Amino acid sequence: MSGRFSLYVHIPYCAAKCPYCDFNSYAAARWPENAYADALLAELARRVAEPPFAGATVATVFFGGGTPSLFHPRTIERLLDGIAAACAVAGDAEITLEANPGTVDHSRLADFRRAGIRRLSLGIQSFQPALLATLGRIHGPDEARAGIAAARAAGFADLNLDLIFAVPGETRAQWEADVAELIRFAPEHASAYNLTYEPGTPFHAQRARGALTPLDDDDELWMYQHARAALAAAGYEQYEISSFARPGHEARHNQSYWRGVDYLGLGAGAHSYAHLPAWGRRWSNERAPERYIAAVDRGDPTATAETLAFATAAAEFAFLGLREMRGIDPAAFAARFGRPLEEVHPEVAALRAAGLLADRGGRLALSERGLLLADSIFAELV
Ligand code: SF4
DSSP: OOOEEEEEEEEOEESSOOTTOOSSOEEOSOOOHHHHHHHHHHHHHHHTTSTTTTTOEEEEEEEEESOGGGSOHHHHHHHHHHHHHHSEEEEEEEEEEEEOTTSOOHHHHHHHHHHTOOEEEEEEEOSOHHHHHHTTOSOOHHHHHHHHHHHHHTTOOSEEEEEEEOOTTOOHHHHHHHHHHHHHHOOSEEEEEEOOOOTTSHHHHHHHTTSSOOOOHHHHHHHHHHHHHHHHHTTOEEEETTEEESTTOOOHHHHHHHTTOOEEEESTTOEEEEOOSTTOEEEEEOSSHHHHHHHHHHTOOEEEEEEOOHHHHHHHHHHHHTTBTTOBOHHHHHHHHSSOHHHHOTHHHHHHHTTSEEEETTEEEEOHHHHHTHHHHHHHHO
């Protein structure tokens, strides 16, 4: 068996838990870094002994979290060495580390780069002190700016900056200022996410009891459209709903999720996907870090596993592919599922007639209007 896959490595610890965050992350002052890294490598050894990863080549590595930049650069280096020893890594592999301002300085970032990290993703979220405070972030605007400068000084030439919009109390002028400042820093890649209220988070509960008022829909839409226009004018191509890049700097790791490429997720709560056998399967690990480490010790950290039904796999192919501006290739759909796209998804005809989906260069993509209604379109395809 040969092929390429993407490797995700989950680091579940954070300095503090942000009140809007529903990621599998835990506030911690200390963490069992060596034991956790040992477990990651033990899980890797187990997973890459089996299909579809046995003999396959790693195309991208992404250290996500949580806050991976809390780990010592030596630990990241040990993990990258372990990955290279366990499987083939493509010479041009995209190797990304998520980092939070307030956890990194120049020397630490230089050490991450020496460890083998090639791309840095900085969780800026905002340059506005009040909004960072609302979001419960541990950093202020000056630390965000210092983090970006330190990343450049450390030699990172492939930099992503994340921003969040539609924060309670945010004004259009504040968002304009955030986007303008991001553009002045000229990252190779930018992500703009609207704040969401996920069940189980403090923000969700506060909104439910009226203690927190979400931004109104008009402002949220205006902010999204402003980011799209300003980033386009600055030479960024929007290639996915929330993602913008200079040509050639698209996040290949994320593209693999949208394109149904096999991915292996290591670590607490990490998810994995294999497109074979049949319509594919996916699994996830024990979520709590201690339970994950103990389960690896016992031999298998898998907590959930699912064999995908035809309908689930066909729906995922469609709505994940439609996240990308280039859309989906109907021929690729037919080759994968043995039936034409519109036979499996008859709702496509109505969405096209309503002007929400459009044919572009032989592919089917969200229209301009469809982009603004993406979530409801995806719901129709499920
Ligand atoms: S730093 Fe990121 S992963 Fe950690 S709690 Fe905040 S949003 Fe969640």
